[in-house]
Amino acid sequence: MSNHLARVDGTRVLADLHALRAIGTYKTGVHKPTFSEPHLRSLQWLVQRLPEAGLTGEIDGIGNVVGTSTKAGPRLLAGSHLESQNHAGWLDGPLGVVYALEAARVINPDPNTNGAVEVAAWCDEEGHFGHFLGSRSYVGGVTEADIDAARDRSNDRSMRDALRDAGLAGRARARCERGRHIGYLEAHIEQGETLESSALKIGVVTSIVGIWQYRITFTGEQNHAGTTRMAVRKDAGLALARFCVDIDDRFPVTCGPRTVWTTGRITLDPGAPSIIPGGAEMLFQIRDDDPAVIERLEDLLRSMAAEVDKQGRCRVAVERIRTGTPALMDGSFQQAIEAASAALAGGKSLRMPSGAGHDAQVLATVMPSGMLFVPSIGGISHHWTENTADADIVTGAEVFVEACRKLLTR
Ligand SMILES: [Zn+2]
Numbered sequence: 136m137s138n139h140l141a142r143v144d145g146t147r148v149l150a151d152l153h154a155l156r157a158i159g160t161y162k163t164g165v166h167k168p169t170f171s172e173p174h175l176r177s178l179q180w181l182v183q184r185l186p187e188a189g190l191t192g193e194i195d196g197i198g199n200v201v202g203t204s205t206k207a208g209p210r211l212l213a214g215s216h217l218e219s220q221n222h223a224g225w226l227d228g229p230l231g232v233v234y235a236l237e238a239a240r241v242i243n244p245d246p247n248t249n250g251a252v253e254v255a256a257w258c259d260e261e262g263h264f265g266h267f268l269g270s271r272s273y274v275g276g277v278t279e280a281d282i283d284a285a286r287d288r289s290n291d292r293s294m295r296d297a298l299r300d301a302g303l304a305g306r307a308r309a310r311c312e313r314g315r316h317i318g319y320l321e322a323h324i325e326q327g328e329t330l331e332s333s334a335l336k337i338g339v340v341t342s343i344v345g346i347w348q349y350r351i352t353f354t355g356e357q358n359h360a361g362t363t364r365m366a367v368r369k370d371a372g373l374a375l376a377r378f379c380v381d382i383d384d385r386f387p388v389t390c391g392p393r394t395v396w397t398t399g400r401i402t403l404d405p406g407a408p409s410i411i412p413g414g415a416e417m418l419f420q421i422r423d424d425d426p427a428v429i430e431r432l433e434d435l436l437r438s439m440a441a442e443v444d445k446q447g448r449c450r451v452a453v454e455r456i457r458t459g460t461p462a463l464m465d466g467s468f469q470q471a472i473e474a475a476s477a478a479l480a481g482g483k484s485l486r487m488p489s490g491a492g493h494d495a496q497v498l499a500t501v502m503p504s505g506m507l508f509v510p511s512i513g514g515i516s517h518h519w520t521e522n523t524a525d526a527d528i529v530t531g532a533e534v535f536v537e538a539c540r541k542l543l544t545r
Contacts, residue, residue, distance in 0.1 A: 142241045143536050145529035151233045152528070155180065155217070156225040164519030167219040168289060169263040170198060170297035177217040181232060181256055188239030190254060196298070196306035197272045197282065198258030204243055204251035209543050212316040212502070213238055213535075214255030215323060216494065218263065221289065224521025226324045226528075230509070232256050234322040234532050238539040250543040253316070257494045263287050264294045270497040272308050311501055317542060318468060318503035321495040322535050324523055328514030329487060336530050337476040337484040338508030339469050342424040343496040344393075344488055345459025349419045349436065351378070355449040357405065357413025372403045372412035374449040379417065381439055389435050391428040393488060396421045424461040424488045462496035468505025468542065475537035480530050507535055 158180065159165045159173025167174040178194050181202075185192050190202030204210065215231025232254070239252040258269030264285040271277045285294035298304045325331075330338050355369035379398050386396060397420045404414035419436075423429055433455070440451040469486065476484035487508070495504045509531035512522045523531075 143237060143529075143533045145532060148233055148237050148532045149525060149528060151184070151236065152226065152229055155229045155233070159219075161222050162519040164222065164224045164521060165219050166222050167217070168221060168287070169218040169259040169261065170287075170301055171218075174218045175301050177229075178256060181217065181236070181254075184236055185254065188236060188254065189243040189251070190239055192254075194301075194303060194306075196303055196308040197269055197277070198298070198301070198303060199269045199273060199309050200254075200256040201273070201309040202239070202254040204239075204253055206243060206251040208250030209317045210251050210253055210315060211539055211542055212253050212255060212319045212498070213321065213539065214257060214494075215321050216258070216260035216269070217256045218259060218261055220261050220517050222519055223517050224324075224515075224519060226521060226523055227326070227516055228260065228323075230324055230523070230528070230531075231322040234535040235320075237532055238536045241536050242540060242543065248540055248543060252539050252543075260494050263289065264297070267492070267494060267497045268294075270494040273311050274497055274501045275310060276497070313501075316502055318465060318505065319495060319498035320468060320505050320507070320535070320539060320542065321493060321498075322507045322509065322531060323493060324511045324516060324521070325508040326491050326511055326514070326516035328511070330485065330508060330510040331512065331514065333485065335483045335485050336480040336510065336527060337472065337534050339472045339476070339484050339486045340464050340489050340495075340506035340508060341469060341486050342464055342488045343462040343493055343499075343506070344422040344424045344490055345426070345429070345461040346457060346492070347421045347429050347433070347455065347459050348457035349421075350454045350456050351375075351417045351419055351436075351440070352452045352454070353378070353415040353449050354452075355413055355415075356411070358411045360409045360411055363411060368411055369413075369448045370411050371415040371449050374443060374451070375401065375415040375417055378439065378443065378451070382419075382436070385435060385439065386432060389431050391423050391425055393490070394421065394423045394428055394432070395490060396432075422459070422490055424463075426461065429459075462499040462504070464495070464499065464505050465503035467545070468503060468538075471538045471541040471545070472505060472507050472534065474541060475534045479533045479537055505538075507531065507538065
């Protein structure tokens, strides 16, 4: 028996990640919006690496790269994304792509391991143009009309123009073949501080949370900020502020152990210093992996709104504008990651949900899927200081490759 574990080349993994960091560098991170020149160059870089793993592939008609193998036996799909948020970190995305590439380089040429790892880079996971457009295209969830409608949120460039400028217009889009893969495995930085604060090395993702979003509108009475007595005001802004504080007081009693909620945007109408706001609106988000918890919280939100209504000063309307579907990660994938961590990371792993969205939630709609996290220093991500210790990156790669091998040979 050859020793597969010894063949993960930590130096090669780090060198690849640094090569991708050198394309579109911004301070110690990167700036690689979807279809920017550095993003396209990163995709080309991956295409050029694929033959090292016995894979062939090219950039498809929506900016995905899917490297395929002709080796006999089961096939496991693995990957992540290569574009970044604006002025963001170097590991969010590339870590998972490089781990997948390393797994393919180790496993595919190995005659003792049946089957192959196929490598994917999903386009626009970071949502410059839409919502998981690349992975959704692969599973058949994106129409030509969706592409017609997609525009870059930073500069309003249409996706059609971006595809044409990248030379990708008219290319076919890679599509998932039913039954081709035993499943999908993705590695990612945690982007939180759970692992670091517990001195753990591997997160075994149990589920990816769903996101529910609400528009909560307060209607009062616009009036003069100098002449209107306090006792008779109908200040929609004040009602909104009180409501926010009330949420923070009352949600903890009803929420689940990992529920998070955020008021991400507040607007006052008309929003002038000398005018009592007659209208106020907040965009409010709840994330959890249990729809029953969300149902309880939504009931609470609506009853709180009814209470404000009853007091009579302002009217409140709660409108759900986005409904999330939590994605459950496959149990056998969780076991494989956990067993690999026991062998190679001293068992320092933790089962945990992902509070961030990932392509694995899209792939999970068509095949068994799993995710592995490595620690983020200080829990920081979506910022150019995002980082992970080299030793943790290498440990993560070893666990990832071993998990792939276990899944292919079970
Ligand atoms: Zn990411």
